[in-house]
Amino acid sequence: MFENLTEKLDSVFKKLKGKGTLDEESVREALKDIRMALLEADVNFKITKSFIEDVRERAVGREVLESITPGQQVVKIVHDRLIELMGGDSSHLRLANRFPAPIMLVGLQGCGKTTSAVKIARHLMNQKRSVSLVSADVYRPAAIEQLKILGETIGAGFFDSTMINDPVRICVDALSDAKERGYDTLIIDTAGRLHIDTELMNELKKIKDIINPAEILFVADAMTGQDAVSTAETFNDLLDIDGVMLTKMDGDARGGAALSIKAVTGKPIKFVGIGEKIDAFEIFHPDRMASRILGHGDVLTLVEKAQMAFDEKAARELEKKIRKDSFTLEDFRTQLLQIRKMGSLEDLMGMIPGMGKIKAMKNVTPDEKEFVKIIAIIDSMTKKERINYRIINGQRRKRIARGSGTTVQDVNRLLKNYIEMRKMMKKLTRGGAKYLKRSNFPFK
Amino acid sequence: MGNNNNNTEGFFSRLKQGLSKTRKGFVKNVDEMIFGEKVVSRNLFEDLEEVLIMADLGPAFTYDLIEEMKYRAKRKELESPEALKQILKEYIITILEKSEQPLEIPRDGIFTIMVLGVNGTGKTTTIGKMAHQYIRNGIPTMLVAADTFRAAAIEQLEIWSKRVNAPLIKQKMGADPSAVVFDALHAATSRKSNAMIIDTAGRLHTKVNLMEELKKIKRIMGRELEGAPHETLLVVDATTGQNALSQAKMFHEEIGITGLVLTKLDGTAKGGIVIRIAKEMNIPIRYIGIGEGLDDLRVFKSEDYVNALFD
Numbered sequence: 085m086f087e088n089l090t091e092k093l094d095s096v097f098k099k100l101k102g103k104g105t106l107d108e109e110s111v112r113e114a115l116k117d118i119r120m121a122l123l124e125a126d127v128n129f130k131i132t133k134s135f136i137e138d139v140r141e142r143a144v145g146r147e148v149l150e151s152i153t154p155g156q157q158v159v160k161i162v163h164d165r166l167i168e169l170m171g172g173d174s175s176h177l178r179l180a181n182r183f184p185a186p187i188m189l190v191g192l193q194g195c196g197k198t199t200s201a202v203k204i205a206r207h208l209m210n211q212k213r214s215v216s217l218v219s220a221d222v223y224r225p226a227a228i229e230q231l232k233i234l235g236e237t238i239g240a241g242f243f244d245s246t247m248i249n250d251p252v253r254i255c256v257d258a259l260s261d262a263k264e265r266g267y268d269t270l271i272i273d274t275a276g277r278l279h280i281d282t283e284l285m286n287e288l289k290k291i292k293d294i295i296n297p298a299e300i301l302f303v304a305d306a307m308t309g310q311d312a313v314s315t316a317e318t319f320n321d322l323l324d325i326d327g328v329m330l331t332k333m334d335g336d337a338r339g340g341a342a343l344s345i346k347a348v349t350g351k352p353i354k355f356v357g358i359g360e361k362i363d364a365f366e367i368f369h370p371d372r373m374a375s376r377i378l379g380h381g382d383v384l385t386l387v388e389k390a391q392m393a394f395d396e397k398a399a400r401e402l403e404k405k406i407r408k409d410s411f412t413l414e415d416f417r418t419q420l421l422q423i424r425k426m427g428s429l430e431d432l433m434g435m436i437p438g439m440g441k442i443k444a445m446k447n448v449t450p451d452e453k454e455f456v457k458i459i460a461i462i463d464s465m466t467k468k469e470r471i472n473y474r475i476i477n478g479q480r481r482k483r484i485a486r487g488s489g490t491t492v493q494d495v496n497r498l499l500k501n502y503i504e505m506r507k508m509m510k511k512l513t514r515g516g517a518k519y520l521k522r523s524n525f526p527f528k
Numbered sequence: 529m530g531n532n533n534n535n536t537e538g539f540f541s542r543l544k545q546g547l548s549k550t551r552k553g554f555v556k557n558v559d560e561m562i563f564g565e566k567v568v569s570r571n572l573f574e575d576l577e578e579v580l581i582m583a584d585l586g587p588a589f590t591y592d593l594i595e596e597m598k599y600r601a602k603r604k605e606l607e608s609p610e611a612l613k614q615i616l617k618e619y620i621i622t623i624l625e626k627s628e629q630p631l632e633i634p635r636d637g638i639f640t641i642m643v644l645g646v647n648g649t650g651k652t653t654t655i656g657k658m659a660h661q662y663i664r665n666g667i668p669t670m671l672v673a674a675d676t677f678r679a680a681a682i683e684q685l686e687i688w689s690k691r692v693n694a695p696l697i698k699q700k701m702g703a704d705p706s707a708v709v710f711d712a713l714h715a716a717t718s719r720k721s722n723a724m725i726i727d728t729a730g731r732l733h734t735k736v737n738l739m740e741e742l743k744k745i746k747r748i749m750g751r752e753l754e755g756a757p758h759e760t761l762l763v764v765d766a767t768t769g770q771n772a773l774s775q776a777k778m779f780h781e782e783i784g785i786t787g788l789v790l791t792k793l794d795g796t797a798k799g800g801i802v803i804r805i806a807k808e809m810n811i812p813i814r815y816i817g818i819g820e821g822l823d824d825l826r827v828f829k830s831e832d833y834v835n836a837l838f839d
Binding site: 119120123124125126129138193194195196204223224225226228229230232234235248278279280305307308310311312315332334335336338339340341360426 | 554578581582583584586587588598647648649677678679680681684686687688689701732733734735765767768769770771772774792795796797798801812813820
């Protein structure tokens with residue numbers, strides 16, 4: 085998510101922390117770097133400017149200069165301000181008092197509205213709501229079909245709009261259909277459109293006026309550049325949106341758009357999309373995100389996510405083991421089995437403080453098909469071998485390969501990956517993760 | 529299709545119109561903001577910084593550009609803001625010129641084009657427009673639905689194939705994309721297709737497994753047809769900020785990119801990151817996308833682009 089920005093800020097704060105006292109000059113220096121980092125992260129130019137001014141005012145004060153750890157204080161100021169910018173408390177959907185409650189998704193082409201519609205539907209269905217989906221996208225080829233297929237995978241209701249040409253009419257019909265069939269929520273997926281396309285923007289306004297949605301969510305791509313502000317502003321001016329869903333957060337985009345959109349619309353970011361799978365969906369937590377930006381990691385999300393897939397105890401043990409470097413092949417196996425439920429290893433590692441995107445992870449993240457192979461190999465090891473990989477010599481490797489129906493090369497590769505992973509974890513626990521990350525930093 | 533189908537206007541006005549829409553939005557007009565001043569001043573450089581950063585050129589690159597302009601101003605090459613504008617334009621054109629290499633499709637044999645990019649950049653739409661252009665120019669073109677992952681991606685390409693009258697090779701959703709491409713290569717030989725455009729699933733450049741899938745497709749293509757893929761096009765959304773550089777770098781590192789397409793230039797985003805990509809990576813920019821219509825795909829011309837950026 086915000087790894088690269090995190091890194092930049094990390095190095096900036098390291099500089100600050102290294103100093104005993106904090107004078108005006110060093111604050112200025114730090115803010116210069118922070119400014120560059122924010123801009124590089126695609127935070128809007130003007131928002132960056134006011135952010136820097138604001139922090140400068142707070143930082144170059146007596147309180148800061150006289151404190152024992154001035155560097156820490158600047159961290160806190162930046163951190164607090166980031167939380168403020170991203171929205172204070174996390175917000176939920178307000179769907180009460182409407183039956184059915186219409187939720188309307190709007191945004192540019194390709195920002196991920198359709199996938200988001202289904203993710204939100206699933207999220208609400210998990211909360212025991214009954215959801216119907218409808219596509220008002222009569223423009224993009226196969227858009228309706230896409231929503232239909234995805235909707236079927238989660239068992240949501242679907243209003244087939246293929247035969248209706250008018251998006252407004254589609255919404256009206258879908259709403260009465262949802263009411264008739266007893267759904268309490270209707271999610272309306274609209275066509276992607278440019279905010280400067282007056283005709284299509286008016287179409288959205290018409291839908292809004294007639295349907296009066298309980299929630300209008302603006303869907304925004306986390307990779308968006310400086311234009312995020314003008315887009316969000318136009319959509320908000322016209323539709324008075326209720327919130328934002330930020331998509332494609334599983335990439336390495338630094339996501340400055342999140343800060344910008346919140347600052348310019350004043351509307352909360354409610355959800356984030358973190359992958360193509362329907363369950364790759366999270367509630368947005370500004371406080372955690374701010375910590376994440378500042379390099380404190382997001383252990384809370386990690387734990388929360390883990391709880392959903394497997395029990396709390398296992399999550400705690402996993403974390404402890406990662407930190408203690410007592411990560412055996414047996415643990416490796418257990419973890420691989422859990423990954424299926426939890427999302428990729430990359431995602432998981434990204435949530436541990438200090439571990440951003442690490443190039444070396446490439447070799448330790450197996451694809452779905454390899455899972456089976458790896459599990460078979462580990463299953464063919466003796467208990468001793470699983471606890472201490474060092475005893476696995478050539479003879480043992482041959483035996484394991486035979487037992488698992490794989491080749492010695494497969495066994496070698498697995499061991500190599502496992503050892504690499506251990507090494508990385510060791511580096512992580514000894515504070516060496518920064519080194520690993522930096523070696524893969526494209527913007528240095 | 530949207531309502532943007534008035535293709536009667538020429539390219540210059542369309543591109544310019546597209547890029548200049550920015551002025552009505554958050555970004556100020558370059559002329560009004562910078563070149564309205566009478567002399568080259570410190571303020572002018574600050575304003576220039578804002579304009580360049582707002583166009584997504586990125587802070588570091590913008591800083592370099594401004595230093596260069598300051599240097600030239602000191603040497604009194606620039607006596608007026610107008611002169612500075614000219615020099616800056618020429619400077620950026622020099623960077624982009626190297627990337628001005630249109631895609632030429634040889635008329636003999638099969639020319640395979642593999643189209644990649646992150647999710648939602650407009651790959652399928654671009655492919656439809658490319659096929660339309662090729663077929664109109666008498667190049668028999670075949671489409672290949674190798675995005676077997678995203679729901680209804682095959683159907684989407686199928687509609688395009690009917691619209692532009694190009695044969696489509698497809699399998700079921702969930703099929704191995706390499707197998708689809710394998711089939712297509714064999715079909716292309718018998719059907720005497722000249723160009724073959726392969727639509728791949730959108731993927732974030734950071735997804736290791738999905739990059740491996742692309743490598744496999746590429747490997748199989750090379751094995752079945754010498755020199756294939758002949759062109760590997762990365763589709764970049766002009767709305768994207770600095771992350772586009774990371775996309776270009778990682779796709780290039782993993783797969784090898786031979787050309788870029790910059791889409792969605794009809795919005796208010798200027799896609800300035802492409803200048804940085806051109807400067808750092810030296811990859812040809814083959815096309816720009818300026819709308820949802822069939823004809824809204826143009827060959828990239830650096831001068832037009834820069835003029836549209838500044839005029």
